[in-house]
Amino acid sequence: MKATPKRQPVITLKDVSKLYGFGGATTLALDEINLEIEPGEFMAVMGPSGSGKSTLMNIIGLLDRPTHGTYTLGNRAVARLRPNQRAKARRDRIGFIFQSFSLLPRLNVLENVALPLAYKGVPLTRRLKRAGIMLEQVGLSDREYFMPRQLSGGQIQRVAIARALINDPSIIIADEPTGNLDSSNSRVVMELLSEVHKSGNTILLVTHNPELTRYANRVVYMHDGSIVHDERTPIGEVPRLARRAMDLFPRKTEEDDLAGVSALMRTIPDKPAGLKKRRKAKRRKPATKKQTARSKH
Amino acid sequence: MFGGNVKMALMALRTSKGRSLLTMFGVIIGIVSVVTTVSLGEGIKQQIVGQINRLGSDLITVRPGDIITRDLKGNITKINAINGFGFSSGSLSQSDLTTIQTTPGVQEAVPISLVSGSVRANGVEYSNDTIIGTNQDLPDIIKQNLAFGAFFSKAEARQQVVVIGQNVATQLFGEQAPIGMTLTIRGQDFVVRGVFNRFTTSPLPLGPDFNNSIFIPYQTALADTNANSQLVQVLVKPNNPNATNATIASLNSRLFAAHGQQNDFTVLKQDENLAVTNDILNLFTAFVAGIGAISLLVGGIGIVNIMLVAVTERTREIGIRKAVGATNRQILGQFLIEATVLSLVGGIIGIVLSFVIEILIRLLSDMQPVITWQIVLLATGVALIVGIIFGITPAIKAARKDPIDALRYE
Numbered sequence: 114m115k116a117t118p119k120r121q122p123v124i125t126l127k128d129v130s131k132l133y134g135f136g137g138a139t140t141l142a143l144d145e146i147n148l149e150i151e152p153g154e155f156m157a158v159m160g161p162s163g164s165g166k167s168t169l170m171n172i173i174g175l176l177d178r179p180t181h182g183t184y185t186l187g188n189r190a191v192a193r194l195r196p197n198q199r200a201k202a203r204r205d206r207i208g209f210i211f212q213s214f215s216l217l218p219r220l221n222v223l224e225n226v227a228l229p230l231a232y233k234g235v236p237l238t239r240r241l242k243r244a245g246i247m248l249e250q251v252g253l254s255d256r257e258y259f260m261p262r263q264l265s266g267g268q269i270q271r272v273a274i275a276r277a278l279i280n281d282p283s284i285i286i287a288d289e290p291t292g293n294l295d296s297s298n299s300r301v302v303m304e305l306l307s308e309v310h311k312s313g314n315t316i317l318l319v320t321h322n323p324e325l326t327r328y329a330n331r332v333v334y335m336h337d338g339s340i341v342h343d344e345r346t347p348i349g350e351v352p353r354l355a356r357r358a359m360d361l362f363p364r365k366t367e368e369d370d371l372a373g374v375s376a377l378m379r380t381i382p383d384k385p386a387g388l389k390k391r392r393k394a395k396r397r398k399p400a401t402k403k404q405t406a407r408s409k410h
Numbered sequence: 411m412f413g414g415n416v417k418m419a420l421m422a423l424r425t426s427k428g429r430s431l432l433t434m435f436g437v438i439i440g441i442v443s444v445v446t447t448v449s450l451g452e453g454i455k456q457q458i459v460g461q462i463n464r465l466g467s468d469l470i471t472v473r474p475g476d477i478i479t480r481d482l483k484g485n486i487t488k489i490n491a492i493n494g495f496g497f498s499s500g501s502l503s504q505s506d507l508t509t510i511q512t513t514p515g516v517q518e519a520v521p522i523s524l525v526s527g528s529v530r531a532n533g534v535e536y537s538n539d540t541i542i543g544t545n546q547d548l549p550d551i552i553k554q555n556l557a558f559g560a561f562f563s564k565a566e567a568r569q570q571v572v573v574i575g576q577n578v579a580t581q582l583f584g585e586q587a588p589i590g591m592t593l594t595i596r597g598q599d600f601v602v603r604g605v606f607n608r609f610t611t612s613p614l615p616l617g618p619d620f621n622n623s624i625f626i627p628y629q630t631a632l633a634d635t636n637a638n639s640q641l642v643q644v645l646v647k648p649n650n651p652n653a654t655n656a657t658i659a660s661l662n663s664r665l666f667a668a669h670g671q672q673n674d675f676t677v678l679k680q681d682e683n684l685a686v687t688n689d690i691l692n693l694f695t696a697f698v699a700g701i702g703a704i705s706l707l708v709g710g711i712g713i714v715n716i717m718l719v720a721v722t723e724r725t726r727e728i729g730i731r732k733a734v735g736a737t738n739r740q741i742l743g744q745f746l747i748e749a750t751v752l753s754l755v756g757g758i759i760g761i762v763l764s765f766v767i768e769i770l771i772r773l774l775s776d777m778q779p780v781i782t783w784q785i786v787l788l789a790t791g792v793a794l795i796v797g798i799i800f801g802i803t804p805a806i807k808a809a810r811k812d813p814i815d816a817l818r819y820e
Contacts, residue, residue: 174733176733176813176817177814196737196738197738197739200732200736200737200738201735201737203732203733203734203735204734204735204736205735209734211730211733211817214726214730214820215730216730217730217731218727219418219421219422219425228731228734231414232734232735232736232737233735237413237414280735
């Protein structure tokens with residue numbers, strides 16, 4: 114029985130685990146994660162603090178290596194790359210947008226955007242020209258020679274988006290890109306990401322804000338290092354689970370978001386049956402690993 | 411990328427000017443001391459070469475003390491720099507002068523002896539003086555003419571007459587030609603017979619400035635000091651310039667016999683004299699330059715320190731750079747270039763300061779330091795190497811930072 118023809122996934126994680134520390138102090142940050150991301154997906158990752166979202170993003174973003182499992186980026190197995198090869202793959206395939214302080218304070222906006230090209234060895238004039246084009250795309254061509262400290266939070270994130278896009282990467286990883294922004298700036302940044310998505314980019318968005326899942330076409334919920342729920346949703350709609358978090362804890366602050374997500378995770382039993390089965394099968398294996406880790410305690 | 415790194419490094423220097431300058435101080439002081447010392451040594455060497463050219467290669471010098479060791483063929487095998495440093499004295503006496511003068515092949519033998527004592531004229535004391543006891547052949551052997559008057563003659567060998575350098579004339583008498591005027595040495599009145607032309611270099615290696623010197627007849631000097639005047643050198647001119655080696659051999663054997671088979675004197679040709687002086691100067695220069703090198707070491711440690719601080723301060727920046735694809739080597743390069751630029755800028759400031767100091771030394775003293783392009787190149791190279799050696803540890807630390815930890819750092 115052959116599955117319906119599927120697009121070749123851009124990211125394939127197979128049984129990916131990440132352990133920190135060793136001996137009695139071992140922590141399991143990721144627990145045999147299996148995940149496929151297709152090109153052009155806008156995937157939001159939700160989960161309480163410590164659920165393994167950042168670790169997952171670090172591994173997908175090639176900032177970290179999984180302890181076990183395989184990771185295929187495009188057609189290339191990248192889980193065991195050496196640091197320098199990882200740096201180059203990161204440079205060419207991945208764009209990062211961080212929550213804060215994402216620009217180098219001593220470079221101007223144009224130079225910040227051009228930075229990834231510098232590490233690629235692109236000549237100065239060419240990279241500045243390209244950076245200019247990217248800035249135009251994010252609507253900041255009049256801020257080229259500003260220093261980061263002269264920009265607003267929203268503008269900084271738009272510059273960061275321009276920088277993330279400059280190498281034409283396969284994936285853009287946005288780790289709480291609106292975490293430090295007010296709602297109007299958040300909207301501007303999210304609309305921009307949405308446009309980037311429409312032009313065919315794959316975007317992974319880590320967020321605590323259920324409202325932002327509206328921009329995604331897939332939402333993944335994480336808890337204790339596992340993916341506990343994976344839901345596809347039409348763009349423009351807040352998926353059912355996320356909406357519940359919003360209802361439980363109407364958003365006031367980021368803490369409320371966090372609390373909402375945590376509360377949400379407690380109500381997860383009514384997850385889809387198919388997923389439940391998969392999870393059960395998966396649980397059996399890592400349970401032994403977990404037990405060994407715990408028995409060492 | 412290299413140009414970008416240099417630009418970034420200069421930017422980093424500018425953003426923390428005070429801190430960078432303080433860090434560079436060690437390098438600046440080190441470079442200044444090394445360049446100044448070497449340039450002083452170089453200046454003296456050039457003076458000596460000029461002097462050798464002036465005096466002619468056939469001049470023979472007899473000096474007290476055992477300065478060199480020769481092999482059987484007469485070539486110098488070893489230079490005892492400590493004995494040769496400055497003027498040794500004590501082992502050459504008045505009778506040695508007679509021995510030298512009567513040695514076959516010797517045309518002229520001119521004693522150079524130092525007399526201690528103060529010089530006064532018209533109630534003014536001359537503090538910068540060197541009183542030299544010598545004989546009538548001095549102007550001929552050092553090839554220096556007189557500007558005014560005449561040098562004392564053989565007939566005046568026991569008289570209270572004096573020939574002075576130009577500085578003495580202007581400072582003691584306030585005029586250029588004080589012929590016939592009187593000055594007092596050790597309480598005795600002397601009549602000024604002549605004034606030397608201005609000496610451009612000292613005729614003797616490491617010797618006193620003859621423009622500040624007062625020349626009296628050797629016999630008079632002996633009489634005035636109860637024969638205590640120290641004979642520091644005898645300049646010998648051979649009859650035949652081509653028979654210099656033979657003359658040296660006979661001088662050596664006769665003095666050896668006269669000194670009771672003791673090798674406590676040294677007979678040198680001009681080129682050997684140069685070699686001995688160079689050797690002494692090199693030792694001295696290396697010693698002082700070594701002290702300068704210590705401050706370079708301290709400067710280097712300052713660079714390590716400040717770069718380690720910079721790496722910690724800029725952890726977040728390192729994280730971002732790695733996230734956008736910088737390899738460890740590129741991060742290493744960036745911080746290494748920054749340390750090198752810091753050191754190199756310090757070195758360049760040091761070199762510029764050395765030129766200023768050179769001019770000041772020339773203006774304020776009789777020394778003529780020379781900064782050659784080799785010294786400048788050496789100093790630049792040293793600054794570069796200091797930057798690389800002391801920048802490598804912080805740069806490795808930066809390169810090895812884990813990107814995740816670095817990104818988390820705030």
